[in-house]
Amino acid sequence: MNFIKIFAPATVANVSCGFDSMGFAVENVGDEMTFTKTSEKGVKITEITGANGLTLDPTKNAAGVVALAMLEQHPVDFGIEMTMHKGFSPGSGLGSSAASAGGAAYGVNQLLGAPFSDLELTKFAMLGEEAACGTPIADNVASAVFGGFVLIRSYEPLDIIKLPVPDELRLVAIHPQIEVKTKDAREVLPTEVSLKNAVTQWANVGGLVSGLHSNDYQLISNSLTDVIVEPARKHLIPHFDLVKSEAIKAGALGAGISGSGPTIFAICQGDDIAKKVHKAIENAYSDKKIDFNVFTSKINTDGVKTITSN
């Protein structure tokens, strides 16, 4: 293989109760990236379109950092040239750097003859996430690499559990065009939480995981509760409470902050309800004088995917 073009999905991390532990991949929003073997060794990013402010310097770009680390661990006699077409904005809370990093891990791995497992690709992608956000958090990158719903059971050692995705799950998300930096969103978090709230949270994580396993949409809905992170962060997102309540009124199973925001996600059962929720969220934001876009998607169960290769 000398060339590969891939799709790297946007991802929703945290998923209400599962802060730093859960995430899922989006079917129809993501980046396209190409990877081409070159006779000149090393990593080169030749083009980034669809987003401003991203560096072409491979030692600083999330995708570049990943590619360099992979070539260091698996030396070859060729180089790799990358292009990136961002399908969604950095700073949206939909795992922009994770898509770049996870996409790079997958694409480079293919050109190398696929020596690395998905778990290893996740570890490489975490290096890119760290370069971009300052923290090597796995929830977005693991969701991008593995696809579907994932649980990061442990960081040391890294243990990623792929959870089942009930067929009818749909995502509706709104991205208000303001920026919330991951770093800022981390700074508002409490360092300590009450044991009582922690118990509430882990009981809901257990419920969400059980609901996904048993196709129990009511249980999924009941479990989409966050008593720790959402209360601390929601003031960073204009009209969060309104969007959430309108989504739930329109039939969503639950809604919350996607990653560190500002995107707000709603999870729905089935296309009909997703349509109603899409409309309700759109209406809620239409007079708020903040640019936004709303999209509806299935859950991506495959993770990063090949579009073409030769």
Add this chain to the structure above:
Amino acid sequence: MNFIKIFAPATVANVSCGFDSMGFAVENVGDEMTFTKTSEKGVKITEITGANGLTLDPTKNAAGVVALAMLEQHPVDFGIEMTMHKGFSPGSGLGSSAASAGGAAYGVNQLLGAPFSDLELTKFAMLGEEAACGTPIADNVASAVFGGFVLIRSYEPLDIIKLPVPDELRLVAIHPQIEVKTKDAREVLPTEVSLKNAVTQWANVGGLVSGLHSNDYQLISNSLTDVIVEPARKHLIPHFDLVKSEAIKAGALGAGISGSGPTIFAICQGDDIAKKVHKAIENAYSDKKIDFNVFTSKINTDGVKTITSN
């Protein structure tokens, strides 16, 4: 039905990561209780055998409190006489009061013509648990009433999720004959925990629930980790670390404190490993000058059961 004799199982609450949220029922250790209709109205406890220090006063006894509350909500023109034969000691950490309370809820419900659901029976049983321990915690009583592994997803409203039990799961438990009062074991708990530890804990709860759903014994093993409650409580139980490490060395999937202790539980895959773990735990305690008993059991998947009725 004028008479019923029932078996009310011992239960293991918390199960390492799932403090106040998870529990399971034991197959072959528990209480036997009888319930007889009487022409005289009210509730009478005529006999308690197998344990000392339990009151016959129905307004104070866990089983009596449950029976009185049920008759208040569902008045009938007869009374109920109970006997209790305790198959294990109060203060063992195996849900003694929960067995009495859950057993009473089940037995009385049968004499009443079964007007109440398992969820309602759990709520009644929680009143008995509160009378005995001061806290209306549901993990033991829900495990006793529902059987199998349970997740208390929420207290308000009470939401009990019955989780699958992989066939080969076995319990080995050691009860050192010292008393640890639930109240004392609660007082050593931190009121605040670090967000980092809370995340670790809820990721493991997610892993344990997923492992039970997918028969993944390795995942169950990896998830049986408690970074919050066990470190705070284990000093109350002599030789806890030794028992745990010997159990794991002998092949147990994991081990921890049963409820508030002093019983230490180990979970194993299959009878052969359970036998080895049983022996290893026994050896570990044999020279410690503390009386103890060790037992091995399947997981009880039915909860409280009828032995005979007429």
